[in-house]
Amino acid sequence: MPASSVVSVIPLEGLPELEESDDLAVLLHAAAGRAGGLEHADVVVVAQKAVSKVEGRIVRLADVEPSDRARELAGEGGDPRHLEVIVRESKEIVRSRPPLVIAETRHGFVCASAGVDASNAPGEDVLVLLPLDPDASARGLRERLARLSGVDVGVIVSDSFGRAWRQGTTDVALGVAGIAPLRDLRGTTDSRGRELRTTQIAVADEIAGAAELVLGKARHVPAAIVRGIDVRGGGSAAELVMPRERDLFR
Template identity: 40%
Template sequence: MTGLEVTAPDGLPEITAESDLAALIAASTDLVDGDIVVVTSKVISKAEGRVRAGGRDDALAEETLRVVARRGATVIVRNRLGLTMAAAGIDASNVEAGSIALLPLDPDASARALRTRLHELTGAVLAVLVTDTAGRAWREGQTDIAIGAAGLRVAEDFAGRVDAYGNDLVVTLPAVADEIAGAADLVQGKLGARPVAVVRGRADLVLPTGEDGPGATSLIRPDGADLFGYGAREAVIRALAGTEADQLPFGEPVDPSSLIEAIGRVHLSGWISAALTDDDEPTSLDLEIAGIPDERVVAAVCFAHGWRLANWQHGESGVVARVSPTTP
């Protein structure tokens, strides 16, 4: 039989930049080897002086790398930590009215510092997670995820293993740090004034003292590798605008046949033929497009698929277009 124990102490005082967070955690818990200490990012932000007067809009620009999607007043961005969140993760809850909390400058570093201090105070070999609340595509509601980690294997790689039925596991990669964050949130509660939790029962994930592991940053998919780099509406606008700085989230250039197929899906009135200008590497591609295609539409499709429209010439039966792959 296996089990998981999650506890969250009551009675922690309001945390400020003058608080000794590690000492308060050590005094309110009974930490032992193998424990995972889970702390909300809000408390880390308070301890690190990341709370200030103002509203979300006042800090949104400085916390944003790029806009992912907009719907009315809601703005989803990829923030300076690489996390994709509403309003860049800036929060106005559980702080004084008229104030906002910014995410920690470096949540992994915050987790490492707290882990070191807790070990000094308790002698326990433990891990630390810094968590924040995030929504999920295609799912209602929110759940907590790990945005900082130290001393923890944040994911378990099952690729290459075989299940009980003999099936090969190819891409199975449980993000255990996020699963632990969600379990801790169930006990902490959003309004329970319990920003710290201790998860016990997964000591196998805890690394030895001196080994901090890859951190929660390793769970962030690189920009351009995500299939959903833009929201549906934003993707249309970005592709039509064709600004070079917007290219990366669309990913690497597709192969020529995929590009031709994509153009054919929007240009339904005629055939398309293609010839590579270089047999070894598709440095450019000459397309013959029958009918009267819309140059701007073709350019947008090329842009969204990692190619650039380099030349456009009208012929007797259609258009000859030369396109080249970009390097995001």
């Protein structure tokens, strides 16, 4: 994985408030042009909410009828309609402390509220859901950006996740295209010649976390270019999900 001596994170500014059916690739290409243009091996990191909005992955609470299970999970302090959307987006409720829920999504991600979020939603009482297929979303954006720019770039669709053993959130990769999401060091040796038996580096998550330094919910910058590290390759975000048989937290 060759890299230059400098890794740069370049915010893509000036995008409008996104709506369903907006051409996100065109908007990202224009923003990249204002920032000096895309280069070969750049990784374009796009916030999940930007992707979800243009794909129409929003729900209005006025249209939601809560189930008994949702009312139970909401407890006294939550909105059962919000919890109903979480239940619908979940494959499994992993833990709950009403109204807080940790769930496994249909994609296999284990996260708060099954990724359902009201922040930066397009209106009051509106929730934004995860893309149906974040890898497919990343592939579509990459193909369009390649045609528009003529360069080979990777794309990551990112979102903020908590971690079971650490305080705070950090961005991780929900979808990837054109990059190898994991760097497998098993079978190689460390600086003292010892064989590495388990080490795998979550490169896509590291890049997503770096990009988040210039993104953020309050800054209205939904995308960034990470430049200076060549991780071109193949793979999917599913490679980053811990297999159930190795999950010590469930």
